[in-house]
Amino acid sequence: MEQGFRASMNWLHTWAGVVLGGLLFAIFWMGTLAVFDREIDRWMAPMIRLPAAEKPFSLESLRPLYETAAAAKSPFFSVGLPTDRDAAIRVLWSDQSGQTHRFIDPNTGAVLPDPGTLAGTRFIFPFHYMLHIRAENIGYWLVGLAAMAMMALCVSGVIIHRKIFTDFFTFRPDRKPRRLVLDLHNVTGVLGWPFHFLITLSGLVIFWSTYFPSAWQLTYNGDRLAFFADAYGNVVPKGRSGESGGMASFDAMASEARRVWEGSALRYVFVRNPGDAKSIVQIGRLDEGIVSSTYDAAYFDGPTGALISYKSGTAPVMSVQRFLAGFHFIQFRHWSLRWIYFGLGLTGCVLIATGYLFWLESRRKKHAQLGLKGVRIVEGLAVGSVTGMLIATAAFFVANRLLPLGAEAFGLDRAALEVWTFYLVWLATFAHAWARPQRAWMEQCWTVAALACAAALLNWITTGDHLVRSLSYRHLWPIAGMDILLLAGSAIAAVSALRLSRPSRVARVRHA
Known part of the structure; x- marks a missing residue:
């Protein structure tokens, strides 16, 4: 029975790797690059290679762009504020031609030239989790399928390697290619196993609402906004009133948000229904000192600037999910750990590549003798x-x-x-x-x-x-x-x- 179980695990390990190895390599490679997606942005867009701002930036200087978004009837107006990894201010809204991106120099307030590139944050990072296939969430499902296969590969790999710790300390570069490839596969597999398993598991957890939609659809009758309000503490946005409305001082609302969070830095400003009498301003808190992804936000009435509500911390039922999301996204400030992520991501790529190579080397001669085309x-x-x-x-x-x-x-x-x-x-x-x-x-x-x-x-x-x-x-x-x-x-x-x-x-x- 034990031999039969190991044989089935060996079959699963082999064919899950062969069939989905290419997709897994693409996901791991892009995920590894995405560890430094903001840095790739700066390399690909020279105009945002800016020094850190020497003085506080006034959000009021963005009002002309806000007025443009309001005039275009955009459903939102988003401002990404500078961080240590990204010195430029990123402004985004939508109009009839699609989404409009603007980059602002926080030192001068000047609008920078359009970079004309999706770079790391808009091409490499989305490719990692949805392959840029948006129709019917097919991209998300393909990545989810690959993630399940990776977890199966991690588990079956441990089972079929009886001498797993011995294999870790065995590397024979002077041997035949097949032996060399297998040793390298074993070393990278054992070295990165905890990381590969947890990073894959956390990736699945992040998109649980996509992979298991019935869990919240039945409970909330398909009302995604109500679900997000309970799960993440979001304020459910009101529909447009159809009446024009002004916008209170962005700086005053930002100052109030800092006050309630005892001076914490801010991560973003997001306006729903800009230019409308029912506009809502959401200001997010920047917390790079913890692993968990925080969704701390303060909500203001747009026309009056009155504080509607704010939240700090994560609800207990979501704390594990938020920790796993933060573990996966690595948005906390820790450069040494970021490089470790990058290195372990590369070991995952080597693991997948050597798995392919071992399959090829172990079957090349036999397939040639039998006239089979599988190896080719x-x-x-x-x-x-x-x-x-x-x-x-x-x-x-x-x-x-x-x-x-x-x-x-x-x-x-x-x-x-x-x-x-x-x-x-x-x-x-x-x-x-x-x-x-x-x-x-x-x-x-x-x-x-x-x-x-x-x-x-x-x-x-x-x-x-x-x-x-x-x-x-x-x-x-x-x-x-x-x-x-x-x-x-x-x-x-x-x-x-x-x-x-x-x-x-x-x-x-x-x-x-």
Whole structure:
């Protein structure tokens, strides 16, 4: 019975990894990058590479933008306030043409040029949790399916490895490729197991209301706003009255919010129904000192500025969910831990990639003898999913530095051109992998090396922020970090390509 159970776990571990490994790699890779999504924003949008504000910023200077949003009948007006990771003020509202984004320099109050990019927070981060597939929440469900598979892989991996701790301390780089790949798979699996399991579990918990909608729909008769009011303490917004209304002083409301929170910094200002007599202003509290995601907010009547209500802390029934969400989003201030997240995220990527490689190495010879095409199909999928994803990401960065501001082509704006570059390059890597199976890994590693290095050099050429300069100014350290990681990735990819180009390796692949 025990052998049968282990065999079933081995089957589950193998085929869950093979079938969903590509999707898992994309999710883990984008999640790893999203650890530094704000820093990627600053690299991709040079106009927001700003030093921290030296004096308090007056929210009243945003009133002209608010009036524009009110005149457009936007349902909301959102202001993201500066933090240590993002010095620019982000303003967002909606009109007939879609959403409008503006970036403000808090030092001068000037509206900055449109970056023309979705960058980290609007492309990489959403890709991580919904793949940019919005129809019928399909993207969320695909990510949820992959997350369940990852949890199954974590559990089954422990079960099928009887000598799990021995495997952790066993790494034989001088052995045959199959043994080397398995050792690397075991080491990264054991090293990152607690993190991989908890980060996957927390990702599922965050979207529980999407994956288990009946839990709140039956209780609240489908009224999402009423559910949010009880779960998160939100004030249920009133509908538009149809009557125009003024807006009280933003600075006065912000000052009152700081008072009730004993001087805490503010995270955002959000106006519902701007320009309407029933507008409500929601001001969020910035609390970077705790792990849990806080939804502390103060609510004001827009026209009068009167405080409606405020809340501090999380309801007990939601405290576990808020902690897991904070653990996953890592919005608290802790740079050392942020780098640990990044490193463990990379171990997850290596774990998935080596799982693919072990499957291929263990079946290559047998499939060749039997005339089966399974290895070739899976190898093309693996190459496109692993090195192909790296190439597409690097191409996304290169396109960002090559396209001038305001660029348009084929009816697409600059941000859309960057995104199309990502997807078309990614698709091309799959075609290349199936067309040149014997050299795909090596050639794509060289491509990663070239594009990553080009991205760092283009940043220098187009902005003047070379490494010496960016390391000299504190507000440019994120730019230096991005360039260093690009150059390090380029070097690692080049070394991998050189190892793959060894005659013994090429001969073995061709023989297979």
